[in-house]
Every structure is written in structure tokens, then in C-alpha cells.
Amino acid sequence: MRPTFSIIFFTVASGAGYGVWFLIALASLLVWPEYAPANGITPSMWPRLMVFGLGAGFVLVSSGLVSSLGHLGKPKRAWRAFSQWRSSWLSREGVAAVLTYLPVLAIALAIVHDRWMLHETGNSGEFESLLWMSGPIPILASLLLLAGSLATIYCTANIYACLKPIRAWHNRYVVASYLMIGIYSGGLVAWTLTTFPQGQILDLRYLLFGIVVFAVAASLLKITYWRFVDQGTALNAGDATGLGSLGEVRSFEQPHTEENYLTHEMGFRLARKHSRKLRMICLISGFAIPTLMALLSLIVPNLGITAAWISLVSGMLGIFVERWLFFAEAKHAVMLYYR
Amino acid sequence: MTSLPPPAARKLGLVIDLDTCVGCHACAVACKEWNDGGSFGPLPDEDPYGAEPMGVWFNRVHSYEVRGIGNGESGMVKAGAKRDASCSSSIPRSPFPIPEPSAQPIPHSPFTIPGSTQSIHFPRSCLHCETPACVTVCPTGASYKRAEDGIVLVDEDKCIGCQLCAWACPYGAREFSAKHGVMQKCTLCVDRIYNETLEEIDRQPACVMACPTRARHFGDLGDADSDVSKLAADRGGYALMPEFGYKPVNRYLPPRPRRDAASASPQTKPTTEPIDTTQMSPLLRWVDRVLSR
Amino acid sequence: MPHASLALNTPTGDMVKTTTCYMCACRCGIRVHLKDGRVRYIDGNPKHPVNRGVICAKGSAGIKQHYSPARLSKPLLRIGERGAGEFREIEWDEALELAAKWLGDIRKRNPDELAFFTGRDQSEALTGWWAQQFGTINYAAHGGFCSVNMAAAGMYTFGGSFWEFGEPDWDLTKYLMLWGVAEDHDSNPIKLGLGKLKGRGAKIVAINPVRTGYGAIADEWVPINPGTDGLLAGAFIHELLRNDRVDLEYLVRYTNAHHLVIRDSGAADDGLIARDADGHPLCASRSAEGMEAKTILVRADSVESSPLVVGEYTLADGRKAVPSFQLIAERFLGDDYAPESVSKRCGVSVETIRRLARELAETAFDQAITLDQAWTDVHGREHATMIGRPVSMHAMRGISAHANGFHTCRTLHVLQMLLGAIDTPGSFRYQPPYPKPAPPPNRPGKSRKDDGTLDGGPLGYVQSPEDLLVDADGQPRRLDRAYSWQHPLAAHGLMHSVIRNAWAGDPYRIDTLFMFMANMGWNSSMNTGETRRMLCDRDEASGEYRIPHIIYSDAYLSETVAFADLVLPDTTYLERHDCISMLDRPISDADCAADAIRQPVIEPNRDVRPFQDVLIDLGTRIGLPGLLSADGSAKYPGGFAQYMVEHERAPGVGLLAGWRGADGTKSGFGEPNPDQIKRYVENGCVWEAKIPAAGRYYKMANRDYLSWAKSLGFVGSTDAIVMQLYCETLQRFRLAAQGHGTQQPPANERARVERYFDPIPFWYEDLASDSLLTSRGPHREGQSRGAKSSERAYPLSAITQRPMFMYHSWGSQNTWLRQITARNYLYLNPQTGAANGVADDDWIWLVSPLGRIRVQARFHAATAPGTVWTWNAIGKHKGAWKLDADAPENRDGFLLNHLINELLPSERNSQSYANADPVTGQAAWFDLRVRIECDPSPQKSGHRIEMHDKRSVQ
Numbered sequence A: 001m002r003p004t005f006s007i008i009f010f011t012v013a014s015g016a017g018y019g020v021w022f023l024i025a026l027a028s029l030l031v032w033p034e035y036a037p038a039n040g041i042t043p044s045m046w047p048r049l050m051v052f053g054l055g056a057g058f059v060l061v062s063s064g065l066v067s068s069l070g071h072l073g074k075p076k077r078a079w080r081a082f083s084q085w086r087s088s089w090l091s092r093e094g095v096a097a098v099l100t101y102l103p104v105l106a107i108a109l110a111i112v113h114d115r116w117m118l119h120e121t122g123n124s125g126e127f128e129s130l131l132w133m134s135g136p137i138p139i140l141a142s143l144l145l146l147a148g149s150l151a152t153i154y155c156t157a158n159i160y161a162c163l164k165p166i167r168a169w170h171n172r173y174v175v176a177s178y179l180m181i182g183i184y185s186g187g188l189v190a191w192t193l194t195t196f197p198q199g200q201i202l203d204l205r206y207l208l209f210g211i212v213v214f215a216v217a218a219s220l221l222k223i224t225y226w227r228f229v230d231q232g233t234a235l236n237a238g239d240a241t242g243l244g245s246l247g248e249v250r251s252f253e254q255p256h257t258e259e260n261y262l263t264h265e266m267g268f269r270l271a272r273k274h275s276r277k278l279r280m281i282c283l284i285s286g287f288a289i290p291t292l293m294a295l296l297s298l299i300v301p302n303l304g305i306t307a308a309w310i311s312l313v314s315g316m317l318g319i320f321v322e323r324w325l326f327f328a329e330a331k332h333a334v335m336l337y338y339r
Numbered sequence B: 001m002t003s004l005p006p007p008a009a010r011k012l013g014l015v016i017d018l019d020t021c022v023g024c025h026a027c028a029v030a031c032k033e034w035n036d037g038g039s040f041g042p043l044p045d046e047d048p049y050g051a052e053p054m055g056v057w058f059n060r061v062h063s064y065e066v067r068g069i070g071n072g073e074s075g076m077v078k079a080g081a082k083r084d085a086s087c088s089s090s091i092p093r094s095p096f097p098i099p100e101p102s103a104q105p106i107p108h109s110p111f112t113i114p115g116s117t118q119s120i121h122f123p124r125s126c127l128h129c130e131t132p133a134c135v136t137v138c139p140t141g142a143s144y145k146r147a148e149d150g151i152v153l154v155d156e157d158k159c160i161g162c163q164l165c166a167w168a169c170p171y172g173a174r175e176f177s178a179k180h181g182v183m184q185k186c187t188l189c190v191d192r193i194y195n196e197t198l199e200e201i202d203r204q205p206a207c208v209m210a211c212p213t214r215a216r217h218f219g220d221l222g223d224a225d226s227d228v229s230k231l232a233a234d235r236g237g238y239a240l241m242p243e244f245g246y247k248p249v250n251r252y253l254p255p256r257p258r259r260d261a262a263s264a265s266p267q268t269k270p271t272t273e274p275i276d277t278t279q280m281s282p283l284l285r286w287v288d289r290v291l292s293r
Numbered sequence C: 001m002p003h004a005s006l007a008l009n010t011p012t013g014d015m016v017k018t019t020t021c022y023m024c025a026c027r028c029g030i031r032v033h034l035k036d037g038r039v040r041y042i043d044g045n046p047k048h049p050v051n052r053g054v055i056c057a058k059g060s061a062g063i064k065q066h067y068s069p070a071r072l073s074k075p076l077l078r079i080g081e082r083g084a085g086e087f088r089e090i091e092w093d094e095a096l097e098l099a100a101k102w103l104g105d106i107r108k109r110n111p112d113e114l115a116f117f118t119g120r121d122q123s124e125a126l127t128g129w130w131a132q133q134f135g136t137i138n139y140a141a142h143g144g145f146c147s148v149n150m151a152a153a154g155m156y157t158f159g160g161s162f163w164e165f166g167e168p169d170w171d172l173t174k175y176l177m178l179w180g181v182a183e184d185h186d187s188n189p190i191k192l193g194l195g196k197l198k199g200r201g202a203k204i205v206a207i208n209p210v211r212t213g214y215g216a217i218a219d220e221w222v223p224i225n226p227g228t229d230g231l232l233a234g235a236f237i238h239e240l241l242r243n244d245r246v247d248l249e250y251l252v253r254y255t256n257a258h259h260l261v262i263r264d265s266g267a268a269d270d271g272l273i274a275r276d277a278d279g280h281p282l283c284a285s286r287s288a289e290g291m292e293a294k295t296i297l298v299r300a301d302s303v304e305s306s307p308l309v310v311g312e313y314t315l316a317d318g319r320k321a322v323p324s325f326q327l328i329a330e331r332f333l334g335d336d337y338a339p340e341s342v343s344k345r346c347g348v349s350v351e352t353i354r355r356l357a358r359e360l361a362e363t364a365f366d367q368a369i370t371l372d373q374a375w376t377d378v379h380g381r382e383h384a385t386m387i388g389r390p391v392s393m394h395a396m397r398g399i400s401a402h403a404n405g406f407h408t409c410r411t412l413h414v415l416q417m418l419l420g421a422i423d424t425p426g427s428f429r430y431q432p433p434y435p436k437p438a439p440p441p442n443r444p445g446k447s448r449k450d451d452g453t454l455d456g457g458p459l460g461y462v463q464s465p466e467d468l469l470v471d472a473d474g475q476p477r478r479l480d481r482a483y484s485w486q487h488p489l490a491a492h493g494l495m496h497s498v499i500r501n502a503w504a505g506d507p508y509r510i511d512t513l514f515m516f517m518a519n520m521g522w523n524s525s526m527n528t529g530e531t532r533r534m535l536c537d538r539d540e541a542s543g544e545y546r547i548p549h550i551i552y553s554d555a556y557l558s559e560t561v562a563f564a565d566l567v568l569p570d571t572t573y574l575e576r577h578d579c580i581s582m583l584d585r586p587i588s589d590a591d592c593a594a595d596a597i598r599q600p601v602i603e604p605n606r607d608v609r610p611f612q613d614v615l616i617d618l619g620t621r622i623g624l625p626g627l628l629s630a631d632g633s634a635k636y637p638g639g640f641a642q643y644m645v646e647h648e649r650a651p652g653v654g655l656l657a658g659w660r661g662a663d664g665t666k667s668g669f670g671e672p673n674p675d676q677i678k679r680y681v682e683n684g685c686v687w688e689a690k691i692p693a694a695g696r697y698y699k700m701a702n703r704d705y706l707s708w709a710k711s712l713g714f715v716g717s718t719d720a721i722v723m724q725l726y727c728e729t730l731q732r733f734r735l736a737a738q739g740h741g742t743q744q745p746p747a748n749e750r751a752r753v754e755r756y757f758d759p760i761p762f763w764y765e766d767l768a769s770d771s772l773l774t775s776r777g778p779h780r781e782g783q784s785r786g787a788k789s790s791e792r793a794y795p796l797s798a799i800t801q802r803p804m805f806m807y808h809s810w811g812s813q814n815t816w817l818r819q820i821t822a823r824n825y826l827y828l829n830p831q832t833g834a835a836n837g838v839a840d841d842d843w844i845w846l847v848s849p850l851g852r853i854r855v856q857a858r859f860h861a862a863t864a865p866g867t868v869w870t871w872n873a874i875g876k877h878k879g880a881w882k883l884d885a886d887a888p889e890n891r892d893g894f895l896l897n898h899l900i901n902e903l904l905p906s907e908r909n910s911q912s913y914a915n916a917d918p919v920t921g922q923a924a925w926f927d928l929r930v931r932i933e934c935d936p937s938p939q940k941s942g943h944r945i946e947m948h949d950k951r952s953v954q
């Protein structure tokens, strides 16, 4: 399948965006409330990371979605895409994406409200009136954000995974890798955010450790996926035409000597040696380097900033390559008619 | 609504006879012509007179060669072999020297056609599947299957041109043009087959009307008694790539077995003794043959 | 949500008009649907006899042709160099005045200085007549480079022809043998017919080096080596005779099988048919007088006789004679036509040859059919039934486009006759106005009357050397050397020789070359580059162009336009009146006579005029007799539409046969009917006359048919038309070559004429590789020499095929058709590729003695090894057809013609013959032999032409 930038950017960026949101939500649920006071973090400096995270996620997700419009023949009608959630994964993706903005909005409001309260109360230690510390709303919002982010990535993945004619997409690896890589790239972003002024979180080790685990897992997943892709399809022109029983079927003349939509869109060919090169790039730049950086900065504390940024840049680059290959290496069944 | 309609009784579709198709492209061009000016047109043509002419077609004709058994090709002797020199007694001598006919195509390489080879032409258009993903993947409801007759259409006013449906079709029946921004496909000539402004006999798909060998047939494959259903039944009509589970409605009729050397009838009735030309003049046989005018 | 915009009842257009398609020469009936003054849709006319509603790819693409950007829009006058394509737009008056001046002067000086050649015919009824009025003998249409071999062989043998003048009995035949047919003129009827055969389960055999199209659906494909069909057909005949599986009854009734041939070598009538005092052919007959049977000589056409087909008989004057059948039998029973002898050369196994011959016989005789249809033969005898031999054949350019095509085609007809399979139920059938006497009686015009007009149509059928157009020294009188000793039976002229001969001034210089609808600057010329050079070559001495004036009428910006001094832009086929006339190439089928018209369905939006109107205007301006009325005023101010209706060839005979007579009630004969065109239009622009049921078969000897045909003016008498198993006409020329008669060939032509004018068909190696060393030098030596070189140097045969969706060069300006094929490949068998180190899709060099062209190779297993081929006329010349310079047609597509020599190889041009059939002058396109050379960078794309003669213009 012909790799188009708008779609690749969409899946990569939104993936990372939802990844960050997912992590932020997770953090706020598990990590934050309990031992924040205990560690004497004053309200005045709390949820910076939350703010950065929500912001970064918002930028990534939104730019991704906007870019996906660029792929449409009639972007102005995009709104129609929400209607078919009953059957269409693309439609579902759209719905999920929109819904996921709601918890983000809720949390944002909560933060604004708290800031204002603190300002009124002059940062006195009374946290009661703060939405954040008190109960359900943030928890609920975080839960929704968590679910929404995962759901949206899941839908995105299924847009491709549900397409039977494309073997490289219609398989169980696809959803898994979209989810995994989405969260992983979110992690890389989150790590970078911690290097922002007052962005640090208490215990970075969990994040770094998570990054390493996901990088390794994702690499393994991709490698098995590529194995699967390389097996190729068993089908040939004989099956496509149903004439196989007569003998070996070979295309003598195509319906058109020049390119047409099908051959242009679905006949994209990638030389084996190129794909090998790119796969290496993907693994090294996408997963190996970040892993290395993460491990390093676990040992050498003040490596922080540089390590994080290197990981982000190299990681995202690798993931972009991964996504490019995801399209470039995918063969469409219709091309059987052209063999 | 892109959820599929409940299975309908009527299943309009085409039956295409690969035994008769000569690959003339008449169906493809007639289709292009009808739809270009019809309710689903225009069918854009990009760079029409330039280096990369590319347009939207609903019907494309492929040509295949099939190398296998019983494909009706007389075992060709080694084209490489040379005619034996002794050939020129009752053929009048040429006052101009006749060179040894250069019979061998390529010197020193004995040729035979491996197995035998058949050419088969194969028109490809929408099969109006019963359970096609091209409909269910559509996010807008633009791609839909008609409940009443099973025709799969695109509502170009709803289509956002995401091309998912084209990706979802294993048969390459949908074509998209940036020029238009919407997906286009075979309509089974829905704007002909019900068209009351046309004479009864003209209410058929343009490709079917055009086909000079009459290899294309249109009808209701849901009705077991319809001509097309019977034809498909008699001739072992088959659906393309059933493994995708889209349940195509269109049927293709396989080439009939060829009557060639393999299947040739053995000498039926003994002819009058072939005479050995070296023994006596064969002409004598006719000497006292009494004929009447 | 409903599909709001779904409109199921939109009318196709606001108006429908019927006319006749001309996207090719098949001439189907079409319905043109107009919407807001534009063509919206073209479909087949279901009521039309030719296509019964179907329409081909070209026909449907007619819209894009009609609106093609390559249409010419105004008369053009050359301002730049010839070939540069620099013109000035001028008004019609200026254009016509200029043309009238050039032509008028010529006519006063010497009408033969005008060479008027109309490529694509269909308007010969006017153009031929116009040439006759002008008085030039230098006129012809495209038949010479097309398929005159089929026409001539057929007309001289059985007064009909393959081509589209006959057809297999689609409804009854059980066995169809296709010899070298890819598409043919009868495009849609053949396809409809094949569909019928498939439905009925009749067997189809394709004899063809390539298996595509029709061959693809054939039951059996016989991959034959190009140029060897004469051998294969001969072997079939050999087998039929050897097994005594021939229809002798049929032969003696309908052919000259029993006619006695004089055997008196050296005599002036040796080999001619023995005749009685009043010229009636004689035959030997068994007559039982009293007890013992004795042999007597009687009129061959007498019905009482019981003719003998073998044996030697003594004529009244004591000389010996034998039935022609015996001569045929002797020739084909000879070892040369034994399957064993031909097998290897043809590339067809002995078993296959034997089996196919057997199948032919079995189908013809063991599966004979009988129609319960009473009929009366020419002798007035009633027959209760019609016996049918359900074996049919169709053959076309695979046979004709070789220099041995005439005799090969005649061999096929002999094969048909021996099977009793011409115009019987289930076999090949005549289409009215055929059959005509073999050969038809009209001879080519030779001399000019006082009013300057020619004494006959410029084209016709020579019956004897006396009819040739040669001067006192036996040298050609026609520019193209048609009807000369070089090509005596050139019934359609030699358009492919015109440019070379005019350029070389051999036999003489001309003043004006006037061409219509022929892309001679490209796909209808051999050695194209050289031809293009000749068109713009100048005389060293005078500095003038060697061809002083070139006038050309085209509708589109073809390659040839650039070479014209004056361009007369024609309309498209939807913008004019045309006439598909019984006097030309009608559209009849075997059951009905039919002619048709084209009517303008839409107004031209450009300053163009129908060529036939222009021709009439031009003729009027130069005062051609037939175009002026008594008072000297224009006779047809209404142009061709008026001519079509009012012009009479003979009293009561005009271009159209339908609705004649003042009240439109007459057919065939009848005074002009002012409403004639109206009546045609009412009837879908076509007229049909069904043949009476009793006259549908055995037309050559069927009184019911012949009297019907006579009433319509197709034949002059109801006498039987005797098929020429033995062709006496050819023998007349051979005798002349042997030194008999008043008109004899010059010495240097005798050997050639004597050899090729054999009254009995035979096979010979194609002339191109038969390097024509004139009789000098002992045979053997020359033989082996020629052999070795030609074998080693050019081992492959190169041919072309018509793509069903393109018409020669016209298709590429059509955006829909070029989206199917915008470039062509050289197709070859994978083994041929392997043997030459060629991989699929490699760019390679194709080499012939003329030079080499760079083409892209594509493997095709259904191509006989030893043959390479491509689609015809896909490659285009930059600048033509309004295609971008980097269009695939220009960049990667190619034209095979560059490699085809227009002359036969000859030692130091001692005598240069056209690369054509020595009997008819048919262009031998398919005798091309080539070799493959690899290119250092086979992946680099791009077509190139490298001729040995560097001057040739590409």
C-alpha cells in the first residue's frame, strides 16, 4: 500500500498523544494523590507535569487528527464520519477521539479551579476545597481519559486490522503493536516533559523502567510481525481468477499499460533490501537507543535532559519508519489480478 | 446506513462467460461512456493526452495466459527443426534461387511449447457481494447495499473520500480520483435497469448491451429460475475468491473443455482405402467414377 | 438516510439520431444521444443488420474521437519546410482556388500527373468516379496495402471473397477454421458469430502463430510459422485426395474441375480450356449408348453429361487434354504437400495435420446437413433440399500480407471447393452483391475519351495481358506499377509504392500527390523514415521538391498532415453525409443485401467541410464533365448529399439501392427519389433486401438467387457462375511470358511472370528472404548462399496484430482508448527470450536489414517460438495527434514499419520490385524477418530508431 504522510503522521502523532494521556491518567490514579502531601510537595507546585502532559497530548492528538483530514477527498464533510459507529472502525475511532477530549476538559477545569482556590486561600495548607485532592471527579475523569485513550488507539488499529484483503494488516499483531507503541511513544514524550521546569516527578525510575520494558516488548512484537509478513500470501493469480485449475495463470496484458488508481494506490512495491535496512533503522532508532538512554540515566542521574530528548527524537523517528513500513510492506489482494 | 441490510431475495448481478470473452474491451469502454455522462458521472480522466493518462473506470479487462493441460493447442513440432531440403519437384522451380527456408527461429535451440498454452480474457467489475466489507467499513454511510436488489452503491454526496472501502475490496472494483474526491464504482447501471425513459429492451447494463460476443448476462441470481441462475448452474458458474467471505453475487462461467488433439474423436468411419501413392497413380481411382451434373 | 441524489429515471439525452459508425470499417448502426447540443452517448442500434445493437470499444469511444483535441479546424497552407508542420490558416475559397489551379493545369497538360490515392476507402463510389472524370489512371484506394490478395484470389477463383464479402454460416456451421485472423473488418458480426458458435458448441480452430482474441476462445490453436499456410492447406488437400474425401459431384456441378485443359506444350493455347466453336468449355463425358459405354466430348455446362474428372482425352483437332481436376490432384498429391514434407517448415506436427484433415472431411461429409428448402438451379432443375457441408473457413491478413498470399488464398479456396463447402448450408457463404463472374467483367480504364474522362473506372479486373496498363515496351503506365507486368492482377493498386515511385520519378514524375484519409507519413508506409524523407526531398538540380505538390485531407492532426502543402480539413464521421454503397463496399450479410448512409447528427463547430463535398466542389471548379450540367452550371450545388441521391451511374442505378423511383417503391433500379435520404433516416440509415429463402445457398448456380440479384443489378445475367478450381486467366499471362500473344512481358520480367502465374495454386518461400538474384548465377550456389545468410542473420519472423480496441493510428488521440494501451511491447515466447538472453521487460534492439529499433520485450507463452509480434500502429511520432511530447506513444511505443523494406532485396538495384505479391502487388507486411540484439542497459526505458540510411527522417 502506498505510504501517505498524512496517515502515517496521524497514526504516529495521535498514538503518542493518547499514550501521554494514558500515562498521565494512570499516574494521577496510582501515583499522585496518596503520597504527595507526605512528600511535602506544596499545592502551589503540584500538577505541573499533569498540565504539560495534557497539553502535549492535546497538541499531538489534535495535530494527528487534523492531518488525517488531509487524506480525505472531502475534508469538509468529515463530520459525517461519526455516523456509522455501529459498523465502521473509522467511525468508531472518530467518536472515541471526540469523547476522549471530555475527560481532558474536565481535568483542565479542575486544575483551573484549584489554581484559583489556592490563589484565594493564599496557598494556605487547606486542601479541602481543592477538587484535586478531594475525591471522585478527578478519579472519574482520569479513569475516562485512561479508557478513552486506549479505546481510541484500539479503534485506529482496527481500521487497518479489519481489512481482510490486506494480509499484513488483517492479523492479531496489528492492534497489539499500535497499543504498545502508542503507550511507549507516550512514555518517551512524558519523560521529556519531566525535564521541563518543575516537571520532575518523584520517582522517574518507574517511567524509565516502563520505557525499557515496552521498548523490548515492542521490538519482539515487530520482529515476529515481520516474520509473519515475510511469509507472504499463499494466493496467486490462479486463485484470484478462479482459473487455477486449468494451469499456471500469468498476467499477459493488464487492462491498462499505464498506472491507474489501483496500481498506484495498492501496487506500491518496496525492494527487499530497502525494507531490511528500514527495519533495522526502526529497531535501533525506535527502540534500542531509547532503551540505552533510559538505562544510562537510571545509572547516571544528571544525564536527564539530554537522554530524554535524544530518546524522544530517535524514538519518534524510528516509530515513523515503523509506520511507513506498515504501509509500504502491505500487499493488497487486488494485485493478484496484476500478476 | 452501512450496516448491511437483511439478506434480500433479489440479487441482481452479472454472469460473465470466460469461454466466449475475446477481450475486446467493449464492455469496459461502454461502461465508461455510459457512466461518464450518467447520474454517477463524470468519470474523471487525468492527463488525458499526456505522459500519465489515468482515469476512473468501473470495468477493466485483463488478459491472462494459462499454461497447463488440455488447453487446445496442437503440439507444435520443434520450430527449430529445419525443413528437409528435398522439397521442390512439382512446386515449379524458381528462376530466382530459393534459399533454404530459414525455419529455425533460433539456431541450435530445439523449441517446443511446454505443455500447452491458453489465453483467457477476464473482465473485472463490482461483484455486488452479499456481505461486502466495502460497505461496513464506510464511516459515513455513503457506501451502501440496497435492500431491494442488493446493488452496492456509493452516495457521492455523503462520501468523504477516505478510500477505506476501496482498501476493503479484494476485487479492485472501486476507483478514486483526487480530481473528484469521492469514491466511484460500478452501479450495475441502476440508472438504466429501472429507467422508464428507456425502452424495455434497453433496460440492461451498458456493458451487457455492448458485448459483441454476448458473453455478459444480467439478471436476478437470487431467483433460481432466472435465466442467469440457470446459466450459472448449467455451466458451473463460480464466485471469485470466496475465501474472503464477501459472498459475491456475480458469477464467472469457466472456459468449456477444449476439443483439441487430446479430446479428438478417433477415426469414426473407415474412409475408402488411402492409396499408396508410390505403388499406383491415385488418379486411377477416379477414372470410372460416374458423376452427374 | 436515503441516497438523495439517486435518479433512476434520467433520460439519456434530449434527442436520439441514428447513423453509421465509422470508428472502423465495420460500419455498424449506432444511436447517437444528444444532450444540450453535445453528444452524450453512442450505443449500438438494435435494429441494425450489421451489429444488432452491440457496439465495440472503438464505437463507444466515438465521443472522445468526435471531441478530440487533434481535430483539424481550418484549411492549412504550408509556410515552413515540408515535414516541419508550419502552416498558415486560410479560408476555404483560397484553398479550393489553389487546388483547382494545380489540378486544372494538370488536367489540361496530362491528367496522369495527378496521383489521387484515397487510403481508407468507403467512398470509392465517388472518389473512383471522380478520378475517372478527371481522367487520371493514377488512382487507387487502400486495398493494395490492405488485403487485395484475399480480394483478388477470391474474385478470380469464385467471384466472391473472404474479407467482408462473405461469411461463415454462423447459424449452421459445425467447424470453423480461422486462418490468420485477429479482428478483421467484420469486427462485430464476427464476434456475434463466434458467440453463436460457442453457444452451439461448434469447433473453432485458430491457425495463427499467436493466440490472442479470437484464438483465445478457439478449441484448438495451431501455432504455424508465418508464411507457410500454403503448405499446410496443401497438405490438407493432399490428405483429402489421398483418402478420396472430396466432393466430386459438387466439383463438376459448380467448378471447372471437369473442364478439359489443353495439353500441347509450346502451343499458344497450351493450358487453356478446350472450347467448342462458339467458345463453350468442353468436358469429357461418359455416355451409355446401347451396351458399351463410351466417352464423348460435350459442353461442360450441359446437364445431361456425366463428366469425367481424370484421364487424357483427344480433342477434335487430335490434341490431348485432361480435366483440370487431374492437374490439381497431380500437384497436391505430390510429395511436396505430403504432411511429412511440410510439417517441419510449418511447425505443425504430422499427426496434427492428418487429424485436422480428417476432422474437416468428417464434418463435411459424415456430418453433412440437409435443409428442407426447395430451390431451382440455373438449369431449371428443382431440388427438394439443400445439402450442406458444415465446414467453414475465414482467412484474412495472416494469409494476405505475405508475398505468397495470392496463391495461398487460392489454395484455401481450392480446399473449400474440394470439400464442397462454398455457399452451402453450414459453410462459407457469399454476401450480395457477390457472387459475381470469376473474375468480374469490369476491366480497368485505359484510355481517355475526347472529354478527357477515362473510358472506365481506374480499378478493375484484368482478364488477359491485353487489359494491362503498359506502354509499347511493356513498361508500367501507372505510377504505382499496378496492372503492369510486375503486378498484373493489382486489382486495388499499390498505394504503398506511390510515394517511392513519385519520388524516384520511376516510371515517371508527377505534379500533384492528392491523398485522402491515409496516414502514409506513418503507419501505412513501409520503411517509414525513408518514406518521410522522400516526401520532403528536393531535386538537386532545380531545388524543387521532387513531389511538387501534396494535397491531403484528414480530419485529425495525423503524422501525414505535416507533409502536405495544402491541408483540407474533413469533418468527423458524426458531422457529414456518407454513403456505404452497393457500388463500393456494402454491408450486406449472407441473407440480405444492405447499404447504408451516414447523416450529420451534429453541426461542426469548426471551419471544416466534408471531403466529398469538397471533392465535388473542386471537380466543379475545374469543370469535370460529370459535375457540370448541360448549361455548364454546377450539377450538384447541394454537395455529396445531392450527388448521393441524384447521380446515376447507369440509367436507374445510383449510389443507393434503397427506396428508388419517384415514389420510393423501387429497389436496385429506379429513377432518383428526392426523399431517399429521408427514407433511409427513417429506417435507421440502412436499407435491407432479404434474399428469398430459396436463394440463400448455392447462389452461384441458384436461379432463385440469381434472378433476384439480377433484378437488383448485382449480376448482368442469370447464368451460372463457374468457380475456377483451375484459373485459366493466370495461364493466359504465363503463355504471354512464354512468348505467345500480342502483349508480352519484356525479357527481364518473363521468368518472374512465368513462375508466379501458375493456374494451379502453389506455395513458395516468401520473397523477402528469397533474395532475388536475377537469373545470373547457377541456382544451387545462389540458393545455399541466400540460405545461410538469411538464416543466420534474421532467424525470427516479426508480425503485427490489430488490437480490438484501436483502429490503426486513429485510436491514440482518444483518451479512453489510450488509457487501455498507450505503449506497445514486443511479445515473444519465453524460450525465444531465453535463447537470446532477454529477460521479461528488457529493452532490446530489433534488427532488420534496414536498421534497428529499441523496444521493450514482454514474454508471451502463447506466441510461437520463432515469431515475435506487437500491436499495430500504437507507436506515434512526436507532434502528431496533439499528444504531449513525453506521451508513452512517442517515448516508449514503436512502429514496426521502420524495419520493413518497401523494396525486395535486389543486387545492385538491377531491378527493384516492391515488397509485394508478384501477382497482385499486395504489400508483404508480414514477410519481415528480424533478429534480436541485447542492449547494454536493458532496464533503461526509451524507444529509439537507428536506420542504416542515416538520412531517413524519423
Ligand SMILES: Nc1nc2c(c(=O)[nH]1)N[C@H]1C(S)=C(S)[C@@H](COP(=O)(O)OP(=O)(O)OC[C@H]3O[C@@H](n4cnc5c(=O)[nH]c(N)nc54)[C@H](O)[C@@H]3O)O[C@H]1N2
Residues within 6 Å of the ligand: C119, C120, C142, C145, C146, C147, C516, C517, C518, C519, C520, C523, C524, C525, C553, C554, C555, C556, C557, C558, C559, C560, C570, C571, C572, C573, C611, C800, C801, C807, C808, C809, C810, C872, C896, C897, C925
Ligand atoms: N506494420 C504494419 N503496417 C500496416 C498494417 C499491419 O498490419 N502492420 N496494416 C496495413 C493495413 S491492412 C492498412 S488498411 C493500413 C491502414 O493505414 P492507414 O489507412 O493509413 O491508417 P489509418 O490509421 O486508418 O489512417 C487513416 C487516416 O485517416 C484519418 N482519418 C480518420 N477519420 C477520418 C475522416 O473522417 N476523414 C478523413 N479525411 N480522414 C480521417 C486518420 O486521421 C488517419 O490519418 O495500414 C497498413 N500498415
Ligand SMILES: Nc1nc2c(c(=O)[nH]1)N[C@H]1C(S)=C(S)[C@@H](COP(=O)(O)OP(=O)(O)OC[C@H]3O[C@@H](n4cnc5c(=O)[nH]c(N)nc54)[C@H](O)[C@@H]3O)O[C@H]1N2
Residues within 6 Å of the ligand: C024, C025, C146, C147, C179, C180, C181, C182, C183, C184, C185, C186, C187, C207, C208, C209, C210, C224, C225, C226, C227, C228, C229, C395, C396, C397, C398, C399, C402, C799, C800, C801, C802, C803, C804, C805, C806, C807, C808, C926
Ligand atoms: N479493431 C480494429 N479492427 C480492424 C482494424 C484495426 O486497425 N483495428 N483494421 C481493419 C483493417 S484495415 C484490416 S485490413 C483488417 C485486418 O484484420 P486481420 O486480418 O485480423 O488483421 P491482423 O490484425 O493483421 O491479423 C493478422 C493475423 O494473422 C496472424 N498471422 C500473421 N502472419 C501469419 C501467417 O503467416 N499465417 C497465419 N495463419 N497467421 C498469421 C497474426 O498473428 C494476426 O493474428 O482489420 C480491420 N479491422
Ligand code: SF4
Residues within 6 Å of the ligand: B125, B126, B127, B128, B129, B132, B133, B134, B135, B152, B168, B169, B170, B171, B172, B173, B174, B185, B246, B248
Ligand atoms: S466487489 Fe468489491 S466493491 Fe463490489 S461489493 Fe464486493 S467488495 Fe464491494
Ligand code: SF4
Residues within 6 Å of the ligand: B137, B138, B139, B140, B141, B142, B143, B154, B158, B159, B160, B161, B162, B163, B164, B165, B166, B182, B183
Ligand atoms: S471513500 Fe467514501 S464510500 Fe468509501 S468508505 Fe470512505 S466515505 Fe465511504
Ligand code: SF4
Residues within 6 Å of the ligand: B030, B031, B032, B034, B035, B058, B059, B125, B126, B185, B186, B187, B188, B189, B205, B206, B207, B208
Ligand atoms: S453494470 Fe454498468 S456500471 Fe457496472 S460494469 Fe457494467 S456498465 Fe459498468
Ligand code: SF4
Residues within 6 Å of the ligand: B020, B021, B022, B023, B024, B025, B026, B027, B028, B061, B121, B123, B210, B211, B212, B213, B214, B215, B216
Ligand atoms: S465486451 Fe464481452 S467479449 Fe469484449 S471484453 Fe467485455 S465481456 Fe469480453
Ligand code: SF4
Residues within 6 Å of the ligand: C021, C022, C023, C024, C025, C026, C027, C028, C051, C054, C055, C056, C057, C058, C059, C060, C187, C188
Ligand atoms: S466495429 Fe466498432 S468501430 Fe467498427 S463500426 Fe462497429 S462499432 Fe464502430
Ligand SMILES: [Mo]
Residues within 6 Å of the ligand: C145, C146, C147
Ligand atoms: Mo487494411
